[in-house]
Amino acid sequence: MWQFDGWGVTRIGVLAPHADINPESEFNAMAPRGISIHAARVPLRAYKPGGVMDATIADEPVRAFADPPLVDDAAELLAAAPLHAIVYAFTSSSYVRGRADDAKLKQRLETRTRGIPVVISSAAAVAALKVLNATRLAMVSPPWFSVEMDRQGARYFQASGFDVVHSGPAGLPSDQLAIRPGDLFEWVRTHTPKSAQAVFMGGNGFRAVGVVKALEENLGIPVLTANQVSFWQALLLSGSQVSITNYGQIFNHRPPSVSEK
Template sequence: MKDAEVEMAHAATGPAVGFLYPGHSAEDDYPRLESMLSSDIRLPLVHTDIGEDAHRVDALLEMGSATRLAAGVAELKVRGAQAVVWACTSASFVFGWEGAQEQVRELSQTAAIPASSTSFAFAHAVRALGADRVAIAATYPEDVAEHFTAFLKAAGAEVVAMCGSGIITAAEVGTWGREEVLRLARAGDHPDAQAVLLPDTALHTAAYLTDLETELGKPVLTANQVTVWEGLRILDRPLARPNLGTLFTTA
């Protein structure tokens, strides 16, 4: 049996949310999250060509272009994806609220299935938690993080604090472990924030979700976590999983 036929046979075994993931950094969070879901839902992932690995607005606009996203759609469809999420925050929010909406509209039209992105995943997750005031703990340079602040404000959230870490490349972010992630979250927290957001999908967080919320004593939303949650939401297959944080237990 050919590889494509094997994939199609596997695709028939259950529902699947597909993810378009830029480059290589923390993509191993997705099989980990799939395992943590303990369900029949599969999370196939296809890498997109990122061009230049840089948290810089011009590079991010190119990274999130319709052409780059469209290139991975066919493989996800072969692998049985019934919904697709652009698993990148920065290369969606830099387009602004309207531009990010157009990005997912084009992706949905190309794939002929429901689509979303990590930026909208954060907006929907914040709303689902009922968190009016949030803090942002970003790996990005502050000028890029300001675009995420503006995006959340357009979604109706009040950003009470924002800190950027000045990291330029996803490759560097992908090397961070538990201590760096916890340090980032602590640095970004604020007493008035009802939730803390860690917006980079290049950051490994799946293994630390419980630790993060225990450390801060409040809901913590991380990029790969909310991306999977968003995929389940648009697939209309919500799951309650305490090991995946407050979002998966109360939203």
């Protein structure tokens, strides 16, 4: 009798840069019925009106995005809603600030979220790689990451115990709205070394989840993205038992313990 109204049994919050439409778009694409996505916007000085960024994003606004008080205040406001987990959807600040800072950021935000667990995207990627027993990583950055920011990302994963066998910004247009799944598929397919045991496409603003299934079938290895691993961990922390298909084999895996709140 009644039509589906979008109400979620499990409700996932997302902290995203104010002009970035990709995190919640990809979360909504992956979410089956019963999972609802609720975003809060956090100012990022790198954006101009209409979501336009410089061709190469600078370190300084990326680093500042994780500073208090703006992201902390946004987390507190978002946590006023009846949510089960909140995702900090911004890979690049982790690359610039380092893994130790991610742990501090998670702890800091969780002091404002009324006990709602916070997922940090880059840390979720580390957790996913460990669950998959993948130690040799091909890392793909968005085209708007500088070479140095990409290298910082490689160091992030190396510090987490992984062998980065490839890294680099994707050779695609440096414009979020210009990324096309077919172009991304071809670039990753042709730039992933045979020695890689997994691929990670960083950047929550990088349109990537639509090519995961095709790449896994083509490459024969797990393919991860920033939003995908964040969604995976958020569902685990929320206690959800939903089945996610077509967005990567990571959704078939659960870590030994997900009580990392």
